[in-house]
Amino acid sequence: MSATLYRKYRPQTFAEVIGQKHVVQTLKNAVKSDRIGQAYLFAGPRGTGKTSIARIFAKTINCENLKNGEPCSKCDSCKLITDARALDIIEIDAASNTGVDNIRELRETVKLPPSSLKHKVYIIDEVHMLSGGAFNALLKTLEEPPANVVFILATTEVHKIPETILSRVQRFDFTRLTIEEIIHRLEEIAKLEKVKVDREALEIIASSSEGGMRNAESLLGQVIALEDKKITAQEVEFILGTVSEKFTAEFVDLAIQKKYSEVFSKISELRESGIDFKNFGKSLLNYLRQMLVLKINPDLGKKLSYEITKERLEQIKRQISSVETGEILNFVNILQEKAEKFKSSPIPQLFLEVSIAKLAAESTFDRPSNISATNSQKPVAQKAKANLEQQESPTRSTSHSDAGGQKTDIDLILSNWPTIIDSLKSYNHSLSSVLKMCQPTLIDGKYLILQTKYSFYNDKISDMQNRLTIEKAIARLTGVDLKLKPLTEKKFKEQYAHIKRDKSLLQEAVEIFGGKVVDE
Numbered sequence: 001m002s003a004t005l006y007r008k009y010r011p012q013t014f015a016e017v018i019g020q021k022h023v024v025q026t027l028k029n030a031v032k033s034d035r036i037g038q039a040y041l042f043a044g045p046r047g048t049g050k051t052s053i054a055r056i057f058a059k060t061i062n063c064e065n066l067k068n069g070e071p072c073s074k075c076d077s078c079k080l081i082t083d084a085r086a087l088d089i090i091e092i093d094a095a096s097n098t099g100v101d102n103i104r105e106l107r108e109t110v111k112l113p114p115s116s117l118k119h120k121v122y123i124i125d126e127v128h129m130l131s132g133g134a135f136n137a138l139l140k141t142l143e144e145p146p147a148n149v150v151f152i153l154a155t156t157e158v159h160k161i162p163e164t165i166l167s168r169v170q171r172f173d174f175t176r177l178t179i180e181e182i183i184h185r186l187e188e189i190a191k192l193e194k195v196k197v198d199r200e201a202l203e204i205i206a207s208s209s210e211g212g213m214r215n216a217e218s219l220l221g222q223v224i225a226l227e228d229k230k231i232t233a234q235e236v237e238f239i240l241g242t243v244s245e246k247f248t249a250e251f252v253d254l255a256i257q258k259k260y261s262e263v264f265s266k267i268s269e270l271r272e273s274g275i276d277f278k279n280f281g282k283s284l285l286n287y288l289r290q291m292l293v294l295k296i297n298p299d300l301g302k303k304l305s306y307e308i309t310k311e312r313l314e315q316i317k318r319q320i321s322s323v324e325t326g327e328i329l330n331f332v333n334i335l336q337e338k339a340e341k342f343k344s345s346p347i348p349q350l351f352l353e354v355s356i357a358k359l360a361a362e363s364t365f366d367r368p369s370n371i372s373a374t375n376s377q378k379p380v381a382q383k384a385k386a387n388l389e390q391q392e393s394p395t396r397s398t399s400h401s402d403a404g405g406q407k408t409d410i411d412l413i414l415s416n417w418p419t420i421i422d423s424l425k426s427y428n429h430s431l432s433s434v435l436k437m438c439q440p441t442l443i444d445g446k447y448l449i450l451q452t453k454y455s456f457y458n459d460k461i462s463d464m465q466n467r468l469t470i471e472k473a474i475a476r477l478t479g480v481d482l483k484l485k486p487l488t489e490k491k492f493k494e495q496y497a498h499i500k501r502d503k504s505l506l507q508e509a510v511e512i513f514g515g516k517v518v519d520e
Contacts, residue, residue, distance in 0.1 A: 005224075006217035009189055011052050012082060013070050014060070018185050018213055019177045020049050026172070027053070028069030031060050036119075037170045039142050039151040041127075043158035044174025047212025051091075051125060054152040055081065058089050058121040061150065077117055088117040095126045100133035107141050110149055120149045127153040128160035135162050142168045176211025179203070179309050185213060186220055195224050200233040200244060203309055208240055211307065241276040248280075248287050249315050255331065256323050260360040267352055277348040281339050284352075285332065287316075292328045295320040326468055333465075334358050362427065412478040413440050413448065420473050428469065434460050435470070441492065447485040448474070451492050461486040 011017045014024045023042075030036055040057075042050040056071065059082070064075040071078050080086040092106070106122065114120045130138065142151065142165065153169060155161060183202045190197045197220075205223070209216035222239055223231055233244055247266075254263045270280060290308060293300050294316055301313050308316075320328075335355045342351035413420075417440060424432040438461070439451045452458045461467060467484050475481045487495065 004218065005189060005193075005221040006047075006214045009192070009217065011049075011056065012059075012073055014053075014056055015070060017049055017053060017056070019181050020053065020174055023053060023172045023174065027057050027060075031057075031066065032069045036061055036150065038145045038149065039169040040153065041158070041161070041166065041169040041171045042152065042154045042174060043171060044156070045176055045210070045212060046156055047209070047214030047216075048174040048176060049213065050154040050174055051123065054121075054123045054154060055089070057152065058119075058123065058150070061119050061121070062086075062088075062117040080116070086117060088114040088120045089123070090121070091123045091125065093125050094134075095129045098129050098131050098134060100131060100137050103130070103134045103137040103141075107137065110141055110146060113146075114148055118148065120146075121152065122149070123152045123154065125154045126156070128155045128157045135165060139164055139168070176307075177213055178211075179206045179307065182206040182209060182211075182213060182216045183309075186216060189217065189220060190224075193224060194229075195231065196229060197223070197231045198233050200246070201231055201236040204233060204236045204240065204242060204244055207245065207307065207309075208242060237275075241279050242283065243270070243275055243280055245287075245309070245312050245315075248283055249312070249319070251284065252287060252291070252319060255356065255359065256319060256327075258360075260356055263356050264353065267349055267356070271349055277352060281335065281352060285335055285339075288328055288332045288335070291316050291320055291323075292325070292332065295323075295325050295328060330362075330465070331355075331359065409478070409480040409482070410440065410443050410448075412480055413474060416477050420470075420477050423473050423477065424469065428466070431460065431466055431469065438486070442496070443482060444485070444496075446483055448480075448482040449492065449496070450484060450486045452486050452488055455488055458486045458488050 014028055017024055040054075042054060044050060059071045059073075059078055060066070060069070062077045062081065063071040064077055065072040073079075073082065077086070081089055090109075092102075110120070110122070112120075139162075145151065151169075153161075153165075158166075158171075158173075183199075183206050186197070186202050186205060190202075201223070205216055205219045208219060219240065223236055226235065226239075237243055251263065251266050254260075254266065270277065286307075290304060293304065294313075298317070301308075301317075304313070335351075338351040338355045338358070342354065345351065421432050421435045424435065434457050437453050437457060441449050441451050443449070450461065452461065461470065461484065467486075471482065471484050474484075
């Protein structure tokens with residue numbers, strides 16, 4: 001049986017290692033200066049080269065003909081280690097040997113001198129799996145190890161290692177490999193295997209590997225098993241049950257442009273192709289996460305290099321230029337909520353269809369009504385003047401009309417308030433009910449002050465999602481773009497006690513909402 005790709009092409013020298021330059025350079029320098037430690041800890045994600053570098057380091061410190069910190073791979077010591085025949089290189093799987101008795105056995109053998117090499121090397125993989133008693137037994141050995149023994153501990157969960165152990169080792173943190181590094185290595189392997197693989201297919205494999213070279217090589221091995229001399233992206237998608245980045249980008253593009261009927265067509269395509277919707281949902285959420293990160297901080301593109309190609313980075317940058325942070329966040333929240341709600345549904349695509357339907361329902365608020373169309377005809381100069389006056393004095397915003405007889409923004413909001421409340425019924429009935437008990441009172445600068453009767457009403461309206469929804473409804477139906485600031489009646493009286501309210505305005509509010517005016 002032929003060896004798996006990650007074993008067949010495992011690096012044998014530091015020069016062949018992909019990524020981890022900071023680890024490689026430090027270890028090479030230690031060898032060249034003859035400052036070899038007695039205990040090392042390699043920590044990092046799976047498949048990032050911890051065990052491979054541990055073996056190369058073991059080979060290097062035992063090599064008889066070192067060349068610039070690299071093993072020669074030709075001497076007897078190098079050959080023994082390469083062929084896994086060296087008795088002095090002991091690899092222990094801590095996941096299978098977790099007990100204190102296993103470590104006690106190690107303590108007995110560690111006292112014996114090397115049989116044929118200069119250094120005896122213990123490589124303990126998944127060391128975090130050791131029991132408390134085993135860690136204590138290992139600590140005794142690490143405190144006073146023999147001069148010719150080197151320990152290399154490897155772990156994917158460094159937080160589970162006791163501090164007493166961490167204080168006695170030299171720690172090296174391994175990072176995920178970038179997409180480009182993985183693709184470059186896969187291209188080399190495909191060439192050696194005499195198989196042609198499309199660039200897009202390699203990108204799918206690299207993205208699915210989550211920054212681990214071993215994962216990527218394993219996936220490539222599955223693809224090569226097709227015995228097809230020309231492997232396309234479609235074949236890789238079928239084998240891995242994933243979709244291409246291009247498809248995901250197009251899906252998001254259509255959602256951003258609010259072309260929901262076309263989005264549903266994309267969902268139909270996925271169903272017909274037999275794609276795993278859970279995998280696609282995960283890919284879609286990850287894509288939206290990347291959009292959110294880059295929208296908030298574009299400089300983080302370099303930090304996402306282990307999971308994103310340069311082409312995809314440019315694609316996302318173009319997309320985030322035409323979408324607001326709140327819209328991305330809303331899409332993420334809806335998708336996450338529906339995926340959880342319908343995870344046991346017998347219809348796998350239901351969570352996705354409901355998510356898009358909800359987005360479509362919300363987007364209907366963006367359609368201008370007759371009221372907003374009428375208000376949009378308000379002369380720009382007059383509106384600018386009114387806004388300026390409102391910023392200078394919140395009292396002015398409570399008047400019925402300006403000098404030219406044009407309604408002010410607060411009047412527009414008051415006259416359309418019942419319509420605003422009704423427009424929210426189909427979207428959020430409870431929010432609509434709360435607004436019936438609230439009163440727009442005045443405009444203070446860029447804020448619409450909304451009086452609430454009770455503090456829990458105030459909390460409901462202050463919720464970011466609810467507040468943004470109300471602000472959008474007001475802007476849509478009146479043409480007035482303001483931030484909402486809810487205040488309880490008590491808070492309002494404290495902050496705006498100096499304002500003498502216009503009796504006619506109050507009377508109009510009474511006519512709209514009902515009730516009576518009580519003099520203080």
